[in-house]
Amino acid sequence: MVSLKTEQPTLGALRDAIPDHCFERSATRSLLYVARDVLYAGVLIYAASYIDSIPTGSLRIVAWTLYTFLQGCVGTGLWILAHECGHGAFSPSTRLNNFVGWALHSALMVPYYSWKITHARHHRYTGHLTRDTAFVPYTESEFMENRKLSVLDQVHELIEETPLATSVAHLLGHQLFGWQMYMFQYVSAGKESIPGVDDVAKARNLSHYAPNGTLWVPGQGLLIFLTDMGLLMTASVWGYVGWQFGWQKVVLLYVIPYFWVHHWLVAITYLHHTHPSVPHFSPEKWSFTSGALCTIDRSFGFIGRHFMHEIIDYHVVHHLFPRIPFYHAQEATEAIQPLLQEHYHETKDESFLKSLVDTFHRCCHANSNRSDGFDFPGSDSGAS
Structure with a gap:
């Protein structure tokens, strides 16, 4: 394993290096971004109301395509502003943060409080091989244990090396269904990422929409109910x-941009936390700062x-510091x-979309070939 040349700085040292005003949150400035979007x-x-005229x-198809793409970009921006609310980075007011976050995420058919709770676990345990909630890779033993030797799996083995199967x-x-699978089934989460549950694979009712679901600790059910009410209101408007x-x-107007939004969110989250040379840490080697620095x-x-x-x-x-506003x-x-x-x-010198295809292809194959305890160059990991 290749060793790093410099010692990892402490979280306190990193905090001291950042100017104090970077931690200042402005409700006015944040609300202006909401108004803009x-x-x-x-x-x-x-x-879009004029497109059908x-x-x-062929021009109508082009116009609708352009509309759905641009609206997807705008919707992603609104999603991110609600994300700021969930972290308390939107403003100093918890009530304002939660109201704006709930309103924006509900408008995008995103369960605000449900997401906020599990996303907080992701930030608390970023890079942790068993407790992180986002894109946690299998170890070799987990991969083999979960692999079913069905006819479908045998066909998959025959085609998985082909560019068509992997890249398309x-x-x-x-990209199209990753978000929905996470919302309904909590896919890609670490096996110990639910408080009080030893193995996520054995848990039931993992939906982000269920007030009595396994994902919540006692007392959080009301927040999930409020979340569902927001989603019902949005669905009613579009039903009308x-x-x-x-x-x-x-x-x-809405459904195709909705899939654009969640395509971008899955891609962004995946690329922030997945790279062939960036690890996830075993429980013995993980620390908050080490995990955060593997973003x-x-x-x-x-x-x-x-x-x-x-x-x-x-x-x-x-x-490292999720309450720093994006600006x-x-x-x-x-x-x-x-x-x-x-x-x-x-990796700012790479094309974002090319990085998505390359990273997905390389890491899918690495996931099925590595062994437990594999250390990547430049890291002190338990797995990647």
Whole structure:
């Protein structure tokens, strides 16, 4: 194993390097970003109301395609602002944070409090091989234990090396339905990521929508009920739109952008926490700071900076100090980079989408070939 040249800085040293004003949260500034993004969404819906009057069918297809893509980018930005609320980075007011986060996430059919609870566990145990909740890889023994030698699996083994199977079928399924699978079945979470549950694989009722589900500790059921009420309100609004104007309009105006939003969120989260050379740590070797520093900063150009509020570009500092507002993340990152040196991971010179395809392909194969306790170069991990 290759050793790092410099010692990992402490969390306190990193905090001291960041200017105090980077931790200041402004409700006014945050609400202005919400207003901007809501305005974008409204303008796009208004413009879309004229698409069907375009006389040429091919141009209408182009116009609807452009609308759904742009609305997906705007929706992702609103999702991220609600994400700020969930971390308390939106404003100093907990009530305002929760109200805005609940309203925005409900409008996007995202269960706000449910997500907030499990996402907090992800931040608490980032990079932990058994307690993290997002994209936790199997160890070899877990992989073999969960593998079923069915006819379908044998066919899968025959085709999994082909570019079509890996880059198209698997990746599309991952991007289109990964979020829904996490919401309904808690997929990709570590086996000990639920308080009081020894093995997630043996637990029942793992839905983020169930007030009496296994994911919650006593007393949290009411928050899940409030979450579900928000989702029901949004579904009712779009149900009324479909009844009045036709379900095709609902699909074009909302459903396709919905899948765009969650495509971007799955891609962003996956690339922030997955790289062939970045580990997950065994319980014996994990620490909060080590796990947070195994996050990867990436880049998606103008779209990532403007529409997605730079969450792609500056995510390492967010995992170290999640209450830093996104509009201070660049300055905070630049302040800690001299201390981190090779402990800081970034791939901003790569195409975001190319990174998604390459990382997915490489890590899928690595996941089925590594052994327990494998140490990656430059890390002190128990697995990756």
